[in-house]
Each structure stands twice: as structure tokens, then as C-alpha cells.
Amino acid sequence: MMRKLLLFCMDQDRLRAIGRLARRMGIEAIQVERSNYGQKIGYLAGIVGFPKENKVYMGAELPEEMMLMIGFGQRDLDWFLAAWKETGTPGVRLKAMATQTNLQWSPMALFQELFEEDRQMNSGS
Secondary structure, eight states: OOOEEEEESOOHHHHHHHHHHHHHTTOEEEEEOGGGTTSOHHHHTTOTTOOOOSOOOOSOOOSSOEEEEESOOHHHHHHHHHHHHHHTOOOOSEEEEOOTTGGGSOHHHHHHHHHHHHHHHHHTO
16 A cells, blocks of 8 residues: 555645655655545545545534554654654644544544544643
């Protein structure tokens, strides 16, 4: 499977910077439009077996940016994050690797999960 980044709620400058890094590393960067937030992550990633849902998301934009890495092994992840750090581009707080579970979720469900995990890790609970 080709490595991909699904990018949510990012401004154009961030998208350009991440896109440049991704292209240099042979990673496909995909900006997910808000209208597609009703689709499953698997569909948005272009994974076979995830059909398009017959719905258009009309809700609010995510409160902050989010990134999902698809098709990354541990070595790929380490390589990508090291290259990211070298660019000086600030990191994305809410990020995850794709799993069989989160591929079934909508972007909003993924956001809620990552936000809650981040809150718990940083609250000391």
C-alpha cells in the first residue's frame, strides 16, 4: 500500500509545506475537504472495500488540524517524523497511524478520539 497522509483543517501554508515534504519522500498528501467528513476514513484513503457513503457533511470545521498516516510501518514513521523535524515545520498535535479500527470511523470520530487521548495524556490522569 502506498503511504498517504490525510490532512484535515490545515491552512494553505501548512498544506504546501507538508505537501513538499511528502512529495520528496514519495508520500501522497491528501487534503480532506470538510464536505467529506461524513465519509469513513477508509474511503477517504482510497482503500478498496470502503464505498462512498451517500451523505455530505454540513457541520462545523474541526476545531484544529489533524493528520492520519496510512501505510506507514514503524521505520517509515521514524523516517518521516525525523525529516519533518529537520524542516522546522511545527508538528501536528492530533495525529495517528491508520488502524483497522479507525479506518471505519468518520473524521469527526477520529478527531474526538485523538482529542480525548491528548487531553488524558496531558492532564496527568
